[in-house]
Each structure stands twice: as C-alpha cells, then as structure tokens.
Amino acid sequence: MSKDEIKIFCPATIANVSCGFDVLGLALDGVGDEMVVRKTDQRGVSIKKITGQDLPLDPQKNVAGAAVLALLDAYDGDAGFEIEIDKRIKPGSGIGSSAASAAGAVWAVNQLLGNPFTKLQLVAFAMQGEKVASGVAHADNVAPAIYGGFTLVRSYHPLDVVALPSPKELYAIVIHPQIEIKTADSRKVIKANISLEKGIKQWGNLAGLVAGLFTEDYDLIGRSLEDHIIEPIRSILIPGFDDIKAASMAAGALGCGISGSGPSIFALSKRSDKAQNVAAAMKDTYQKLNVDFDVHVSKINIEGIKVIKK
Amino acid sequence: MSKDEIKIFCPATIANVSCGFDVLGLALDGVGDEMVVRKTDQRGVSIKKITGQDLPLDPQKNVAGAAVLALLDAYDGDAGFEIEIDKRIKPGSGIGSSAASAAGAVWAVNQLLGNPFTKLQLVAFAMQGEKVASGVAHADNVAPAIYGGFTLVRSYHPLDVVALPSPKELYAIVIHPQIEIKTADSRKVIKANISLEKGIKQWGNLAGLVAGLFTEDYDLIGRSLEDHIIEPIRSILIPGFDDIKAASMAAGALGCGISGSGPSIFALSKRSDKAQNVAAAMKDTYQKLNVDFDVHVSKINIEGIKVIKK
Structure with a gap:
C-alpha cells in the first residue's frame, strides 16, 4: 500500500458496562471490522464497497460516510477519500457495530491527512456517524474504539473523554x-x-x-x-x-x-x-x-x- | 496518660463534594473536635463532660455514646469507657459535627481495646451515632473521618467503603x-x-x-x-x-x-x-x-x- 492508503482493524466495543450507562465503554480485541481508506482526487467521501453486510453506500446515510463528512466539514483544506468496509460486526448486535465504522473511518482519514485532529475531535466526528445509525449522537462506543481500553465520557456538553486504565488480567x-x-x-x-x-x-x-x-x-x-x-x-x-x-x-x-x-x-x-x-x-x-x-x-x-x- | 486513656483529634469532614451525593467525603485538617476516652471498671459508656456545645450526656441520645454502644454490642467481652468531648465543630454547620464525635469515639475505643475491629466495622458503628443525630445512618462523613483523605461509600447494603487518593497540592x-x-x-x-x-x-x-x-x-x-x-x-x-x-x-x-x-x-x-x-x-x-x-x-x-x- 502507499502512503495514500491505509488498512485498519476497527474494534467492537462494550458500552455502559453495567454501572456506566451512556458514559462508560471498553474496546475488544479480535472482534471487529476491517476497513481500507484511500485518498482520491475527488473531494468528499465515497463508500466503494461493503462486504459482510447489506448497508447503504450513500455517504450521508452510511455511518462511516457521515462521520467523515463531519470531519471534512471541519478540515481546513480540500481532500477526498474512498472507503471499503469488511463488516464483521453484525449491526444491532450491541457491540458497537456502527461505532466501529464511524470511528474507524475518521481515524483512518486523520492518519492519511497527517493527524490534524485530536482523539477528542475524532470522537465528536464519529458521533455524527452514530447519529445516522440510531438517531442519537452517543459517544460511549466510539470513544473506546478511538482511545482504546476503558473510556469515560464525563460530559457531552462540552464533550469530555477520560481514558481509564485497563487491569492487565x-x-x-x-x-x-x-x-x-x-x-x-x-x-x-x-x-x-x-x-x-x-x-x-x-x-x-x-x-x-x-x-x-x-x-x-x-x-x-x-x-x-x-x-x-x-x-x-x-x-x-x-x-x-x-x-x-x-x-x-x-x-x-x-x-x-x-x-x-x-x-x-x-x-x-x-x-x-x-x-x-x-x-x-x-x-x-x-x-x-x-x-x-x-x-x-x-x-x-x-x-x-x-x-x-x- | 496511661494505656487506658487516649486523647484524639476528630476531623471535620466535607460530604457529597458536589457530584458524590451520599457517597463521597473528605477529611479536613486543623478543624475538628478533641476527645478524651478512658477505660473504666464499669461496663458500658458514659459521657462525662462536653465543652463548647450544649449536647445530651445520655449515651443513647449522644452520637458518640450511641456509636460506642453499637461497638460494645458487637464486642466479645466486657468493657466500659467514659468520654470527654471538647466540641469545636458547631452542630448543624454541615462539616460533619456529629460524625466527628461518632467516628472519634469508636476509633478511640477500638484503640484502647487493642484494635479488634476493622475500619469498615468502625464506620458501621459510627453510622449508628449518625442515626441519633439526623435519623439517617449515613456514612459519607464518618468514612473520611476514620479512613482519612477522600472516601467513597460504594454501597450501603452491604457497606463497602473505598479509600481514594488525595492529590498532594x-x-x-x-x-x-x-x-x-x-x-x-x-x-x-x-x-x-x-x-x-x-x-x-x-x-x-x-x-x-x-x-x-x-x-x-x-x-x-x-x-x-x-x-x-x-x-x-x-x-x-x-x-x-x-x-x-x-x-x-x-x-x-x-x-x-x-x-x-x-x-x-x-x-x-x-x-x-x-x-x-x-x-x-x-x-x-x-x-x-x-x-x-x-x-x-x-x-x-x-x-x-x-x-x-x-
């Protein structure tokens, strides 16, 4: 692959974790989607291919697309990307299927742009993808996908994410x-x-x-x-x-x-x-x-x- | 003083600490009561003297007395104590006046008995003193008085107290x-x-x-x-x-x-x-x-x- 293309693993996540409704989440290993994101000459974002699941290719209706559109909206410059998703987490399973796509897409785009955005900003963009999936821009799955480990969404307004330690065993x-x-x-x-x-x-x-x-x-x-x-x-x-x-x-x-x-x-x-x-x-x-x-x-x-x- | 007598400082405490209603508390330095507790030949507990405030001397109506009675109820043996309290924290001030008396009394008695009880047990006894003061056996003031620093009362049933670190500055x-x-x-x-x-x-x-x-x-x-x-x-x-x-x-x-x-x-x-x-x-x-x-x-x-x- 070139420096204009990246292939990533987007982890499944567990949100709430019993006592942390709407604020706590953790990232899993070994279960997740794979995604290829490629720079293109055309501005904006297109979803080229989705395998594993039947999901919309229209970027505005696709969680990965909507998240990247939110990122590009905040990006000071011209850029275009195409995305291929190998969807291994079933939608509606409760382990952050939409979050994996939304978080993965903005994380990969940020890498290809040379990391102009912070993790906290990426969470905010990915939340716009979550909104497409469930109508609510929640952060408790996208935050652990982006930060790794356990994360706390201390506050939504303003958005405040705290990375928590993960005991080794x-x-x-x-x-x-x-x-x-x-x-x-x-x-x-x-x-x-x-x-x-x-x-x-x-x-x-x-x-x-x-x-x-x-x-x-x-x-x-x-x-x-x-x-x-x-x-x-x-x-x-x-x-x-x-x-x-x-x-x-x-x-x-x-x-x-x-x-x-x-x-x-x-x-x-x-x-x-x-x-x-x-x-x-x-x-x-x-x-x-x-x-x-x-x-x-x-x-x-x-x-x-x-x-x-x- | 002899090994049968102890003079202690019982700190004022801040409960709730904004976001921790009924569960969080912290102990203060420099502001608190002083208390002398003495072993006696007579079983039970008597409040000999209270200076600084006008409070009941009847042990069952006094928070320190009620807390010690709860301890003695659980103690496997005969023991008797008398207590003198120099009450410097004003009752009803919101910085754990009753908690200081209740926590101090059971802590001192435990010392004089050779520490048969854990800190968690002392909190439970002191809560019985709190009940006399406010009608509710709350633990968010007595726990930091006994443990020091910040404490979390994770659960009341069963009682579970977690000592938290206190940043140095x-x-x-x-x-x-x-x-x-x-x-x-x-x-x-x-x-x-x-x-x-x-x-x-x-x-x-x-x-x-x-x-x-x-x-x-x-x-x-x-x-x-x-x-x-x-x-x-x-x-x-x-x-x-x-x-x-x-x-x-x-x-x-x-x-x-x-x-x-x-x-x-x-x-x-x-x-x-x-x-x-x-x-x-x-x-x-x-x-x-x-x-x-x-x-x-x-x-x-x-x-x-x-x-x-x-």
Whole structure:
C-alpha cells in the first residue's frame, strides 16, 4: 500500500458496562471490522464497497460516510477519500457495530491527512456517524474504539473523554444471541426518571469501578458491576438473560450485564482460563435454550483501532 | 496518660463534594473536635463532660455514646469507657459535627481495646451515632473521618467503603455562615426522583472526579465538581450561595459547592496560595452581605482521626 492508503482493524466495543450507562465503554480485541481508506482526487467521501453486510453506500446515510463528512466539514483544506468496509460486526448486535465504522473511518482519514485532529475531535466526528445509525449522537462506543481500553465520557456538553486504565488480567466475554434489537427501539423502553435512591447506587458503583480499574482491584471491579436502573428493564428484551447471567457468575465471572443496548450480553473476568470457563457456561446455557449465538473472548484492547497495513 | 486513656483529634469532614451525593467525603485538617476516652471498671459508656456545645450526656441520645454502644454490642467481652468531648465543630454547620464525635469515639475505643475491629466495622458503628443525630445512618462523613483523605461509600447494603487518593497540592476551603440547617430538614427538600439525564451527568462527573484524584489531574477534578441534582434545590436555603460560588471561582477555585447538607460552602483549589485567595474572596462576599461566618483553609487530611496523647 502507499502512503495514500491505509488498512485498519476497527474494534467492537462494550458500552455502559453495567454501572456506566451512556458514559462508560471498553474496546475488544479480535472482534471487529476491517476497513481500507484511500485518498482520491475527488473531494468528499465515497463508500466503494461493503462486504459482510447489506448497508447503504450513500455517504450521508452510511455511518462511516457521515462521520467523515463531519470531519471534512471541519478540515481546513480540500481532500477526498474512498472507503471499503469488511463488516464483521453484525449491526444491532450491541457491540458497537456502527461505532466501529464511524470511528474507524475518521481515524483512518486523520492518519492519511497527517493527524490534524485530536482523539477528542475524532470522537465528536464519529458521533455524527452514530447519529445516522440510531438517531442519537452517543459517544460511549466510539470513544473506546478511538482511545482504546476503558473510556469515560464525563460530559457531552462540552464533550469530555477520560481514558481509564485497563487491569492487565482483565478479560471480556461477549455472547450475541442471533436476534436484533435496534438501539433506537432499545432506548424507547427506558424511563425518563429514576429514583434518587437508585441513582445513588449507580454513581457509587461507577465510582467504585473506576477506582477498581486504577488499583487493579478485581474484587472491587466485580462488586461494582451492578446496574439497578437499565438492566431490569432492558434485560426483558433479551432471551435467557437471567440464565446467562447466573451461569456466568457461577463460572467465576466478576460481573455480567447487557452490552450496550443489547441483545449481546457481556461478562468480565480475571485471567484467560476463567474467561474460557465463563464463555463455556454461556454457550452451554444458550445451547440448552436452543438460542443461536456467537461468542467472543477477548483481552481488553488498550490500543483501540489498529493499523493492519499502511 | 496511661494505656487506658487516649486523647484524639476528630476531623471535620466535607460530604457529597458536589457530584458524590451520599457517597463521597473528605477529611479536613486543623478543624475538628478533641476527645478524651478512658477505660473504666464499669461496663458500658458514659459521657462525662462536653465543652463548647450544649449536647445530651445520655449515651443513647449522644452520637458518640450511641456509636460506642453499637461497638460494645458487637464486642466479645466486657468493657466500659467514659468520654470527654471538647466540641469545636458547631452542630448543624454541615462539616460533619456529629460524625466527628461518632467516628472519634469508636476509633478511640477500638484503640484502647487493642484494635479488634476493622475500619469498615468502625464506620458501621459510627453510622449508628449518625442515626441519633439526623435519623439517617449515613456514612459519607464518618468514612473520611476514620479512613482519612477522600472516601467513597460504594454501597450501603452491604457497606463497602473505598479509600481514594488525595492529590498532594489539593486544598479545601470551607465557609460557615452562622445559621443552622438541620440535616433532617435539609433532606426534606430533596425530591425522591431525578431525571435520567441529570443522573447520567452526575455519574459521569463522579467517575471523572475519581479519575482526577488518581491521576492528580486538577483540571479534571475541577471540571467534575458539578452538581445538577442537589445543589440547585438546597442552595436556596443558604444565604449568598451564588455570590460565594461566583467569587470563589473568580478567585481560582477548582470548584465550589455545598458542604454536606449545608449551610457551609466548600471550595477546592490547587496550592495554598490559591486557597488563601479563595478564602479571602469568600470572606469579602459575606462581609459585604453582612453575614457572620467562620472560615477554614485546610490541606486534605489523609490520616483522618489522630492521636494527640496516649
């Protein structure tokens, strides 16, 4: 490849992570899209090819296209790009499929332009892609894709992203039942108000989780992985959620919850062997329930988006 | 003094700290009560003397007494203690007056018994003292008094306290207008429900503050010191709150908010000189408004309760 072309890996991501609704996310390794981005003589952006999924090629309707258009809008100069996406993360799976495309596209374009934009700016551009997918410009998937590891979106107005440390032995397990829940639909079931009592539990847990990430205190991480607000409502939409959660906790998971807006279910665990046990317990549960699924076991990806070829 | 007697300093504390309602607190230096606790032949606890304030001597109605009774209830053996309190923190000031007595009493008794109880257990006993004062067994003042520094009460059921780091150059400023707001009254104005939107802001900020404490990122600490939930309601009860806040921010404070349930107002700042500027700006504001006040400038007290004489 030339300096005008880049091939990248765009990671899947887990948003919310039980206690961090709308603000917390983490990047996965080994599961993600691949994308080639190429400079062209023609201004703007075109989506040349999408393999793996049937998604719109019109840049304004495509999350990667919309994100790059937001970037080019802020770019002081003329530039044009074409994008090929090998879409390996299923849309609507709850592990940041649209975020991977949006984040990957702006990250690659920024590389090809010589990095004029900061990571925080790239998150803001990628959020415009997310808006095309779900109607909401959320950042909790695009931020970990771009920063890597765990990220906190402290504030949306103004946008403030904080990179958090990832304990070395922490693994994520994700199981994806083969049903689709649209993020937009999944947001509809959420109530506009919560009790202050539950709010206090939630911010206590999120603060505990952040402290646990800094101190590599796996027990504290586990104790903090509770969601009293969203999980009780959204989990009803996910087949066998309670069984999967019970099985993964029994198999030694630190915690288990809904990945993003679902239907994927994630667990965190300490060490690879425990993670494999948790994955086996999850698989076993869905096999007994006759639910088709994909399952992924991954270290926390502290790099985020990676160059495959340049 | 003998090994059967101990004299201690019981620090004032700031609870809530803007974004950590009911879960976060920090301990102050230089402002606090003094207490002498002495082993006696008689089982149980007696409050021998209270100077500085007019408070009940009946152990069941006194926060220190009630806390020690809770400890003795859990103690496997016979023991008796008498307590003298030099009460320098005004009750109802919002800087943990009752917590200082409750935490100090159980901490001293534990010392005299040879430390049979953990800090976490001491917090639980001290909470029983808090219950006598305000009707609610809250832990966000007693935890920092006992652990020192910043503490997070991640959960109340089960009780889970996380000690957080205190950046070296962080100072707290507290101004206490000479009016009394009872914690119980101050809790009444709080609504039982909050919007999810405000909840998201709150847990984003608390997570940001915790990250800022770990990374000694003073700017992040400052950006995170926001309270969209409690402050807008409670600040109405505090004379000149908006003016004090504006003046302290203009003088370089990282953030400013209500200390506990008020009426004291706290600010945090980086470095001693900034803290003095903030204190001067606060003083000046209350002098212009003809409000009587006390003001304290303090490093974060990372030890918590301290032995004065043993």
